[in-house]
Amino acid sequence: MNADHEHVFRTHWWRAVATVARLVGDLEIAEDAVQDACAVALVQWPDRGVPHNPGAWLVSTARHKALDRLRRESMRPDKEAAMMRELGEIEPGAGPGAARDDELSLIFMCCHPALDIGVRVPLTLRSVCGLGTAEIAAAFLVPEATMAQRLVRAKRKIRQAGIPFRVPDREDIDRRLADVLRVVYLVFTAGHRAASGDTIIRADLCEEAIRLTRVLRELLPEEPEVTGLLALLLLTDARRAARLDSRGQIVLLTDQDRGLWDRRAVAEGAALVEQALRYGRPGPYQLQAAIAACHSTAPSAEATDWREIAALYNELIRHEPTPVVEANRAIAVAMAEGPAAGLVILDTLLANPQVAQWSQIHVGRADLLARLGRAADAVDAYRRALELEPPAAERAFLQRRIRELSAPADA
Amino acid sequence: MRYLCLVYPREGFRVDAEVVREFTAARTAMQDAGVFISAGQLQPVEATTTMRVRNGEPLLTDGPFAEMKEQVGGYVLLDCPDLDDAVRWASRLPGAQGGAVEIRPLVQYPD
Numbered sequence: 001m002n003a004d005h006e007h008v009f010r011t012h013w014w015r016a017v018a019t020v021a022r023l024v025g026d027l028e029i030a031e032d033a034v035q036d037a038c039a040v041a042l043v044q045w046p047d048r049g050v051p052h053n054p055g056a057w058l059v060s061t062a063r064h065k066a067l068d069r070l071r072r073e074s075m076r077p078d079k080e081a082a083m084m085r086e087l088g089e090i091e092p093g094a095g096p097g098a099a100r101d102d103e104l105s106l107i108f109m110c111c112h113p114a115l116d117i118g119v120r121v122p123l124t125l126r127s128v129c130g131l132g133t134a135e136i137a138a139a140f141l142v143p144e145a146t147m148a149q150r151l152v153r154a155k156r157k158i159r160q161a162g163i164p165f166r167v168p169d170r171e172d173i174d175r176r177l178a179d180v181l182r183v184v185y186l187v188f189t190a191g192h193r194a195a196s197g198d199t200i201i202r203a204d205l206c207e208e209a210i211r212l213t214r215v216l217r218e219l220l221p222e223e224p225e226v227t228g229l230l231a232l233l234l235l236t237d238a239r240r241a242a243r244l245d246s247r248g249q250i251v252l253l254t255d256q257d258r259g260l261w262d263r264r265a266v267a268e269g270a271a272l273v274e275q276a277l278r279y280g281r282p283g284p285y286q287l288q289a290a291i292a293a294c295h296s297t298a299p300s301a302e303a304t305d306w307r308e309i310a311a312l313y314n315e316l317i318r319h320e321p322t323p324v325v326e327a328n329r330a331i332a333v334a335m336a337e338g339p340a341a342g343l344v345i346l347d348t349l350l351a352n353p354q355v356a357q358w359s360q361i362h363v364g365r366a367d368l369l370a371r372l373g374r375a376a377d378a379v380d381a382y383r384r385a386l387e388l389e390p391p392a393a394e395r396a397f398l399q400r401r402i403r404e405l406s407a408p409a410d411a
Numbered sequence: 412m413r414y415l416c417l418v419y420p421r422e423g424f425r426v427d428a429e430v431v432r433e434f435t436a437a438r439t440a441m442q443d444a445g446v447f448i449s450a451g452q453l454q455p456v457e458a459t460t461t462m463r464v465r466n467g468e469p470l471l472t473d474g475p476f477a478e479m480k481e482q483v484g485g486y487v488l489l490d491c492p493d494l495d496d497a498v499r500w501a502s503r504l505p506g507a508q509g510g511a512v513e514i515r516p517l518v519q520y521p522d
Contacts (some may be wrong), residue, residue: 162412163494166495167496
């Protein structure tokens with residue numbers, strides 16, 4: 001497939017599916033119609049050239065495809081009548097406000113909380129981003145038929161349950177926007193977390209999430225959390241090249257080669273954080289982005305403003321009161337005020353038996369104990385982490401730390 | 412679109428004067444919005460009879476068809492434009508506070 005054409009399809013997919021979905025009242029038909037329009041484009045464009053306005057061409061071709069199908073199947077006579085009416089009334093791309101509402105309606109529908117969280121991400125990748133089922137299946141490591149089934153079921157639920165295609169009311173938008181941002185964030189982490197695997201597809205997911213957030217920000221410029229998410233993704237993605245060493249092992253943030261960071265993405269991310277925070281409505285994404293910006297703009301790990309990071313975690317915990325955030329705060333406090341101060345926070349957290357089952361907290365605690373010169377206690381904590389069966393790569397690291405700390409100091 | 416909202420109240424939920432007042436207010440609002448079809452509070456599960464037709468004859472057993480820990484306390488049948496609207500109304504039912512509401516869409520037949 002022509003890569004330029006593929007890029008054009010991806011760029012216009014969201015609006016095309018959204019417009020047709022509104023006209024025919026069915027996501028499945030809309031998606032198939034846009035897919036058909038892309039197939040027509042692949043035949044026509046090489047001969048006749050790419051149309052002056054490819055987006056409008058796709059919408060108009062897809063609308064006719066959808067209409068053909070409805071006529072052929074002579075189903076939903078009411079929908080067909082409505083569509084005929086609309087076809088006469090609106091020109092493709094007429095009114096930027098209408099297109100904006102269509103695009104928002106589509107993403108709010110795909111990220112609806114009545115859909116299983118596990119299917120919201122693939123559905124968004126399919127319906128909003130235009131990724132093929134095979135690509136999505138590969139990203140989630142499931143057979144293509146399984147992914148196709150999941151997508152079909154999700155679209156059936158949308159139809160049967162009456163999940164609406166509309167922009168949520170003002171009173172609902174904050175809650176619902178958080179649902180949408182979570183899905184976009186999960187698209188990104190699906191690509192980011194598994195960066196040691198099939199890097200081509202995964203980097204693609206990260207870029208897709210960033211593109212999605214950019215469009216979302218154009219659609220909702222007054223929502224600082226959208227800007228915050230864009231900043232967070234840019235700042236995180238900027239470190240992509242430094243995240244893995246030559247053997248494909250994950251490199252901790254403090255040990256990364258800062259020269260490999262994408263300075264342009266860091267600069268854009270840091271500027272976006274400031275812009276978002278000026279609204280005076282901080283939220284979890286803005287705060288996480290602000291923390292990432294503190295790390296990314298520091299000249300070295302030592303020269304990081306840990307006091308500021310600890311303060312930001314303090315604020316983040318009000319929005320996300322989870323042990324993970326609290327543990328991260330403890331590490332920042334330890335860096336700012338010394339290991340003893342961080343240790344107090346971790347020990348308090350460990351009173352919760354569920355938290356005590358989390359190997360990372362013992363690793364963090366062991367590190368602080370070692371820095372306090374309490375080698376024997378540190379070894380105990382590392383052993384505790386090992387008992388909880390962490391991933392293989394981490395196990396090797398823990399065993400090495402135990403050996404180092406158990407060796408006589410003068411050896 | 413019609414939605415059957417099955418209300419599963421929290422344990423120890425009692426229909427007292429306050430609950431009746433809240434429900435009446437919710438129902439009035441639903442009626443004013445034109446979404447209300449019907450509603451009802453169910454007798455305790457002990458009052459349930461299950462009937463099966465076998466060889467053309469009704470066969471009765473005491474108790475519910477499926478034993479469940481959570482029991483339906485009542486229902487509301489709504490006619491709403493979409494799921495979001497049904498959710499908004501269902502969230503105003505007194506049994507939903509601390510409990511759960513199962514929202515089941517009904518199959519639509521062409522007019």
